[in-house]
Amino acid sequence: MIIEQQYIDLYNQAKGMINRHSSDVLNAPREQAFADFQKNGFPTKKSEEYKYTDVSEFFNLDYGFNLNRLAVPVDPYEVFKCDVPNLSSLLYFLVNDSYFAKPGVGKSLPASVFVGSLKDFSEKHPDLAAKHYGKLAKTENDGIVAFNTVFAQDGFVIYIPKGVTIEKPIQLVNIFRGDVDMMSNRRLLIIVEENAEAKLLSCDHTIDEGRKFLSTQVTEIFVGKDARFDFYEMEENGVDTCRVASTFVSQEANSNAVVNSITLHNGRTRNNYEVTLNGQHAETHLGGMAIVDKTQSVDNHTFIDHAVPHCTSHEMFKYVLDEKSIGAFTGRILVRKDAQKTEAYQTNKNICTTADAKMYTKPQLEIYADDVKCSHGATIGQIDENALFYLRARGISEKEARMLLKFAFMADVIDNIRMDAFKDRLKLLVEKRFRNELAKCAGCSGC
Amino acid sequence: MKRRKFNLMLEIKNLHANVNGKEILRGINLTVRPGEVHAIMGPNGSGKSTLSSVLAGNPVFEVTEGEVTFEGKNLLDLAPEERSCEGIFLSFQYPVEIPGVSMVNFMRTAINEHRKYKKQEPISASDFLKLMREKREVVELDNKLASRSVNEGFSGGEKKRNEIFQMAMLEPKLAILDETDSGLDIDALRIVANGVNKLKSEHNATLVITHYQRLLDYIKPEFVHVLYKGKIVKSAGPELALELEEKGYDWIKKELGE
Amino acid sequence: MQEEKDILDEVTTGDYKYGFVTDIDTEIIPIGLNEDVVRLISSKKNEPQWLLDFRLKAFRYWVTLPMPEWAHLQIPEIDYQSISYYAAPRKKEGPKSLDEVDPELLKTFDKLGISLVEQMALSGMAVDAVMDSVSVKTTFKEKLAEMGVIFCSFSEAVHDYPDLVQKYLASVVPYRDNFYAALNSAVFSDGSFVYIPKGVRCPMELSTYFRINAANTGQFERTLIVADDDAYVSYLEGCTAPMRDENQLHAAIVEIIAHDRAEIKYSTVQNWYPGDKDGKGGIYNFVTKRGICKGDSSKISWTQVETGSAVTWKYPSCILQGDNSVGEFYSVAVTNNHQQADTGTKMIHLGKNTKSTIVSKGISAGFSQNSYRGLVRITKNAENARNHSQCDSLLLSDKCGAHTFPYMEINNETAIVEHEATTSKISEDQIFYCNQRGISTEDAVGLIVNGYAKEVMNKLPMEFAVEAQKLLAISLEGSVG
DSSP: OHHHHHHHHHHHHHHHHHTSSSSSSHTTHHHHHHHHHHOOOSOOOSSGGGOOOOHHTTTTTTTTTOOTTTOOSSSHHHHHOOOTTTOOOOEEETTTTEEEETTTTTOOOOOOOOEEEEHHHHHHHHHHHHTTTTTSSTTTHHHHHHHHHHHHOOEEEEEOTOOOOOOOEEEEEEOOOOOOOOEEEEEEEEEEEETOEEEEEEEEOOOSTOEEEEEEEEEHHHHHHHHTEEEEEEEETTTTTEEEEEEEEEEEEEOOOEEEEEEEEEEEEEEEEEEEEEEEOOOOEEEEEEEEEEEEEEEEEEEEOOOOOOOOOEEEEEEOOTTTOOEEEEEEEOTTTTTTTOOOEEEEEEEEEEEEEEEEEEEEEEEEOOOOOOEEEEEEEEOOOHHHHHHHHHOOOOOHHHEEEEEHHHHHHTTTTTTHHHHHHHHHHHHHTTTTTTTTTTTTTTT | OOOOOOOOOOOEEEEEEEEEEEEEEEEEEEEEOTTOOOEEOOOOOSSSSHHHHHHHTTEEEEEEEEEEEEEEEEGSSSOHHHHHHTTEEEOSSOOOOOOEEEEEHHHHHHHHHHHEEEEEEEEOHHHHHHHHHHHHHHGGHHHHHHSSSSSOOOOOOHHHHHHHHHHHOOOOEEEESSSTTOOOOOOHHHHHHHHHHHHHTTTTTTEEEOSGGGGTSSSSSSEEEEEEEEEEEEEEEEEHHHHHHHHHHHHHHHHHHO | OOOHHHHHHHHOOOOOOOOOOOOOEEEOOOOOSSHHHHHHHHHHHHHOOHHHHHHHHHHHTTTTOOOOOOOOOOOOOOOOTTSSSSSEEEOOOOOOOOOOOOOHHHHHHHHHHHHHHHHHIIOEEEEEEEETEEEEEEEEEHHHHTTTTTEEEHHHHHHHHHHHHHTTTSSSTTTTOOOOHHHHHHHOOEEEEEEOOTTOBBBSSSSEEEOOSTTTTTTTOOOEEETTOOEEEEEEEEEEOOOOSSSSEEEOEEEEETTOOEEEEEEEOOOOOOTTTTTTSSSEEEEEEEEOOOOOTTEEEEEEEEESSSEEEOOOOEEEEETTTTEEEEHHHHOTTEEEEEEEEEEEOOTTTTTTEEEEEEEETTTOOOEEEEEEOOOOOOOOOOEEEEEEEOOOOOEEEEEEEEEEOOOOOEEEEEEEEEEOOHHHHHHHHHHHHOOOOOHHHHHHHHHHHHHHHSSSSSHHHHHHHHHHHHHHOOOOO
């Protein structure tokens, strides 16, 4: 408990300040979360769930906190020029963990819809916020969720009431900016009510290279009956940024959700995705890709809970590992006793291109119902030598051929994206990444 | 045998090659000039496909002895892609499926690499599409196939037609057709062979590797070589192919005293 | 067809047919475990000092360990002090010939279908039979000895071949390996020892039958198999126990060592008493089995058919140390009623061009839980390692569970590792098709299950395959309804 102690002390000293700059809804679970954090601490490699990434190490640095909610001297509308071409989106910003509101920048949204600061939302709709906040992200199960709940003061919220469809994708840009090493603890809360529909593209960008950042993010997503929600997360952080993100999705009957995690560039990343299918005929598509080199590491830990019959889940994660990078994937699928007629399919495919790259994969099926169709497949290998020769025999250089094949390897993950402009943009970004042309997001002038 | 007095295109001298430590080619000698069509025949396991792979530079095979020159250059020093850009085209016996790489992207990349090699500018998108359209007709290739991933889900015949389509796109000097007739029905065979014939000129040469005579009814060779146990044991005119068709390979083995 | 008919007959009549108790004079030491018990076991077996020292070290380590809890198993607290750690058919001296063996004992093995006399006369299979803690008779010893093959009980080996035993004992499974390995190392009673000298192909299948008979006893046997350069041996293991209401403990260790170009095939048909339909009684089976392909181009192949035990905790593994060595694991695990199985393998690739294959077929019925747990580790220097794993689960009821927990840890980029898993049930179409051809539903299930498990069954030696096939059908009796 040595690493934890400094944070325990910090909370004890700064409790008042934290609460003052937040809202009642966010303050309510803080004490319980603090007790849970004191009890469990950060997970270590000894824990089966964290055996491939020592996340406690991420916290073993002296980070600055912006508990007093001072404005960060940056205007993201200036810094962030990049836009996915042809993607006419509703653009929002978080700078570190603060919601950035620019006066005069309005969005044409129906009045019943709320998109913006979590703190504002919980003051405007305290009942709605209290009904959902912290209900999926349980602080007793995971030390980092507890930690985030202790320190989170604000974040981002999407509330789409019954029957409303937001056609335009909502784009959330998270910017890490700091003059010292910084930690940010942010929350995302997404409520898509019955028969409503929305899409969110969220991306992480480190602006200040050379600074160390640590981001904890807890996302809770409620997808109501007959609702549809797409969530694309793209990480384009610097090598000195650590990210621990936990996403909890709860789906009701006939709902349809996409959760897609794209690690294009990062430092060290741990993503948890937990999807619970609570209503019959719910369908979920969980997937992602990781392209890593240098000493980057990505650990995606997923859990799909088929709690009721007649639900379908598709899961696909792909990794390309170069240089001294490390990849880990855990995919647990639980089919509960009465969840008959479940269909659950999982694949994890990985390419290691150097002797120093390491990959750990742990698919798990736990099935307690008999009338189900479940499968998983995992492979670790290299670029197919036959395909490589075929391309070279057509005059394509070895380097180019390797790039093409790596790109092709990722094609089906990109195909799962249900947002055409983003799909095209991502194809370009992935290709650039494999060509080593993309150290960071290309369109972002601040990078 | 009459040989035209053109320059040498391909010259193979005493070529030996191994795969996984096992010697497959045991001293091949062969000369090919522009405008010529050579057929290499031989029983299964004689080394026919190995020869085509070695010429294209497949890294699985190790050349242990001998020389191969192509238009005066030492071919064995060149990477597979350099050989391709120099004008060697291999029509694969088993074309490789590459999911995720579209035919269009694949062909444009190949064309541009060839142009870069010749110090030419990349082809414009409209010229490229025009070229695709034009060359597709050579082998009556469906437009739909061009929009799919390379060879993925193609039938056997479609794969072979796709090979000849690529050959038309890249306009090689030396085309090596490795068992291009295998797995083709008679109509597909005619389409493929017509495609090859349309592309033939006095400047390029063709090496047809086949087990059977039937492809040679369409693509007429001037020279027929019999490959056996890694060596060319007999060379003659087109009449040799007919003789092999009739008598099989046993008489050659007998001739060799086996 | 005749054979299939027999199987079906068994299905309709069979319960656990091995559940009888043999009434023979048995010497049992008092329950409980402490250093004195360890010393007592050692002295009863006239063991040399080094072996006693090994046992004591293991015991002292064991007392520091908690029972492992990571497996997907619900095991009630086991009171290790309420078990007797040594039981032996009472006798004055070891039997010199079959005539001296207690006739009751011989009848027991007759009932098990292993008549020692018959075995000697007919089948050309050498058998070592272990009852409770003591090896009672090894057949064919003389014939094997002519070729230099050593096949004897572990206790005999300790006295007759101390150098070999001392060299290889605990060289693959050290006593510190895990809780049950430590326990076994402290109190192991007997087992089989096999040594195949250089260049010898063992001319017959070697076989050991293990039987727990006495009440309130645990069985802790130890098997050690060594194949020297270019040697080959196929070894079979069978296990049964009487029906008793209380749970009995079985914690064995098997160590196998293959030197250069040696090949060892180890087949198991495990049919310990699984408990009754309500989950009462049955064997707790905690086994550590591991082989090392020490030499280049050596091969170890594990085949197991697991139908018995209330709880199975077992991961026959291969350490592929020699270059070009091969490890294989073929498993069928059937669980019915309230049985629980957590079984699988570990393939540790150390040498270059090493190859491993894993085929696991789980069949769950009733209220049972059936888990596959496996690890494939490719270490940094294991160039060109290859692994293919296939784990299939078949569910026969809506109250049971089938789980897979494969781990893949890859530290070398030249590796190709593939894992596939599927879960399915027998489709109504299949059953209907069989019904329409006049086959009852229960028989159809038997047929389909045997077809499903065929890939593994084919790896068993003939004699075992027939028995295993019958066992599958019996184990699943009454599971469809």
